[in-house]
Amino acid sequence: MKNLKIIKFILSLIIGIMFIYSSWSKLISPRDFASTIENYQVFGIVLANWGAIFIPVLEFILGVLLIVGFWREEAWIITFFLIVIFDLMILQAYFRGLDISCGCFGSKESSLIDLWKILENVVYTSIVVVGGYLHIIKTIPSQS
């Protein structure tokens, strides 16, 4: 039981730090991040602008909530949906052959979307799925 608590905390810490780190450069230059979102060619510039305003703050809040442990279950649920949206964006860009940088950790990040980037996201998604499972499913009391 104690081991499970430690694992849950470590997973929260990993995703929490990752979110706070990735939100930072996006908060500093929202215009660049808006361009990054627009490059995915899914949303127009207006929706991209809203995303550039909203996503970094949400990432920061989620990061803090995950680390501090306040409303951690709710934070895991939102994190799951957020990471799924990120995955879908990256996958569609890859399959459409868009020659763009991911911008996952801000616009200064220059790594292009390739199989390695997809693999990297699979790892993040796996951590979120396991973390979410341990925090939400495992905490629901059984009916019997």
Added chain:
Amino acid sequence: MKRLSRISLIVTSAILLGLILNLLHPKGIHWKSLIPLNLFDCAEKYGNVRMISADSAYALWKIGETKFIDIRMSEEYELDHIKGAINISIDKVFELDLHKFNDTAVYVIYDQEGDSDKLTLFANHFSLLTGKTVYMLFGGYFSWLGKQYPIEAL
């Protein structure tokens, strides 16, 4: 139910906090860029104007499908401007030789920061006069410079 309301609270807080931070940010996104351009406009009165990011404009420029119109002061234009851009001041928009723009190119209009009323006015009039869909460069010349895309001086 409790969980859902907490989730709503987190998301709403992020939107509100994001708007406040953006408002306080010296290089934040202009509020006009958060509203669809022709949302409150009458179709007959205004032209068809959209926004384009520096990256997308550059991608089109590379394949030769974009023409840039620089509406900054001529002194600023002479100092440096997007490679191939032409300079037209706002007061010249009604004196344009429209035959010059009778092509299939995508016209991208820019000013220094991409958020001036002058830019919107010019873009709308240009679109009306030429009947084209025109684009305003999001973030203006600074965004193009920031990406280190090609520029030239006179």
